[in-house]
Amino acid sequence: MEGCGxxxxxxxxxxxxxxxxxxxxxxxxxxxxxxxxxxxxxxxLREGYEHFDPRAYLRNNYLPPRADFSSxxxxxxxxLRCLAETFASGEIRGRTLIDxxxxxxxxxxxxxxxHFEEIVxxxxxxxxxxxxxxxxxxxxxxFDWSPFIQHVCKIEGRxxxxxxxxxxxxxxxxxxxxxxxxxxxxxxxxxxPRADALLSAFCLEAVSADRAAFLRALRHVGTLxxxxxxxxxxxxxxxxxxxxxxxxxxxxxxEESDVREALAAAGFALRELRSYAMPPALRxxxxxxxxxFFAHAQKPLET
Numbered sequence: 170m171e172g173c174g175x176x177x178x179x180x181x182x183x184x185x186x187x188x189x190x191x192x193x194x195x196x197x198x199x200x201x202x203x204x205x206x207x208x209x210x211x212x213x214l215r216e217g218y219e220h221f222d223p224r225a226y227l228r229n230n231y232l233p234p235r236a237d238f239s240s241x242x243x244x245x246x247x248x249l250r251c252l253a254e255t256f257a258s259g260e261i262r263g264r265t266l267i268d269x270x271x272x273x274x275x276x277x278x279x280x281x282x283x284h285f286e287e288i289v290x291x292x293x294x295x296x297x298x299x300x301x302x303x304x305x306x307x308x309x310x311x312f313d314w315s316p317f318i319q320h321v322c323k324i325e326g327r328x329x330x331x332x333x334x335x336x337x338x339x340x341x342x343x344x345x346x347x348x349x350x351x352x353x354x355x356x357x358x359x360x361x362p363r364a365d366a367l368l369s370a371f372c373l374e375a376v377s378a379d380r381a382a383f384l385r386a387l388r389h390v391g392t393l394x395x396x397x398x399x400x401x402x403x404x405x406x407x408x409x410x411x412x413x414x415x416x417x418x419x420x421x422x423x424e425e426s427d428v429r430e431a432l433a434a435a436g437f438a439l440r441e442l443r444s445y446a447m448p449p450a451l452r453x454x455x456x457x458x459x460x461x462f463f464a465h466a467q468k469p470l471e472t
Contacts, residue, residue, distance in 0.1 A: 213378075214378065214418075214419070217416045217417075217418050217419075218293070218416070218418070220414055220415045220416035221294060221296065221413045221414060221416055221418070222413055222415070223272070223273035223294075223297055223300045224273075224300075224312075226272065226413045226414075227273055227274070231274065231276070231312070231317075234450060234451055234453065235451055236317070238316060238320045242448070243451070244445060244447065246320065246324075247445050247461070248277075248370075248403060248445075248461065248463070249276065249280075249320060249324065251403075251443055251463040252279070252281070252401070252463075253280045253325055255280075255401060255441070256280040256281050256283070256284055257280070257325065261281075261284060261399045261401070261465075262285065262365070262366075263284075263285060263286075263366060263398075264285065264365055265285060265287045265288075265289060265362075265364045265365055265366075266281055266284075266285040266288050266364060266368060267289045267291065267360075267366075267368070267394075268288065268290045268291060268369065268370075269291055269348065269350065269367055269369035269372055269390050269393075270291065270292060270293070270348065270371075270372025270376070271291055271297065271345075272292060272297050272370075272371070272372070273296075273300035273301060273312065274370070275290075275304060275314055276314060276321075277368055277403070278290075278338055279317065279338065280321060281366075282334070282337055282342075283334075285341065285365070285366070287341060287343050287344070288338070288342045288343065289343070289344045289345075289346060289364070290345045290346070291345070291347070291355075291356070292345075292348060293347065293348060293349055293350075293376070298346075300312070301342075305342050307339065318334055318335050322334055350372070350373060350376060350386040350389055351376075351377075351382070351386060353392070354389075354392070356393065362395065363392075363394055363395040364394055364398060365394075365398050365399075366394070366400070367390060367393060367394050367400045369390065369400075369402050369403070369404075370402075370403040370404070371404055372404075373402075374408070374421045375405070375411070375418065375421075378419075379421060380421055380423075380431070383421050383423070383431060384434055384435060387431055387432070387435040388434075388435045388436075391435050391436065391437070394468050396468055396471040397467070397469070398468050399466070399467050399468075400437055400464075400467070401463075401464070401465055402432075402463075402465075402466065403461065403463050404423065404461070404462055405420060405423065405456075405458045405460075405461060405462075406422075406423055406424065406425065406444060406458070406459050406460040407424070407457075407460060408420040408423075408456055408457060408458040408459065409422050410456060410457060411455060411456035412455045412456065423462070425444055428442065428462050432466050436469065437467065438468075438469060439464065439465075440465040440466055441464065441465040442463070442464045442465075443462070443463040443464075444460055445462075445463075446459070446460045447459060447460050447461070
């Protein structure tokens, strides 16, 4: 995917690995913390993300105990239900949805893919784009998202075979592009036409040095969205670090009020804000997250 610009089509080939994630995703992975980072500069963030291990991240966040589908009280089912209910309204739809800072995950796209002709996944890190490409191409050894797809089909309640949803997402995931949310043009060039919706999960707070940088990144990605378009944003509350393989990565600790204020300052009208408190059983030591927020906002029409 390296070399795929904003006009790249079906960029699912394996790129040459680059050091460096979207703008440099929150969650956790791995055990050892050999490279502790302070909340400091974008350069320090980039250096830390050179050691990001996608498989460690997936193990620590998308396998039990956090990915336990036996109860709606667990964090992953909560996130999937928020997404399913929001997209079920049919209000968020169109030609193109951009997923900002996809990381190595696709669960956030499972309910969205029914409502868009094209899904564009993005990430700063080549290793994450490679992981996404392996799943999109159905390669052996790709992470098994089938339990997530089965659960989404169950809560959507349409009786759809999970294999059909998996096939549809793979068909509509047409581009996997590099992105840097700290640039005024995050994809490297203006996107024409602009996207009908943006989705971003656990990205902006994990690649920003402070709240001011978080707001700037939100403004930058907002330029990718058409007037009247929708933003669906998930993120961490009260988190200051997470582990991803050998790296201990800093996160901007956000409160609900910070999310509200940043969306307003970036020109979005907040439609809904939900929050989830991380229970003690899910505080596994891979991060210090207090909870998760889910926000649905809309970009006003130009006057």
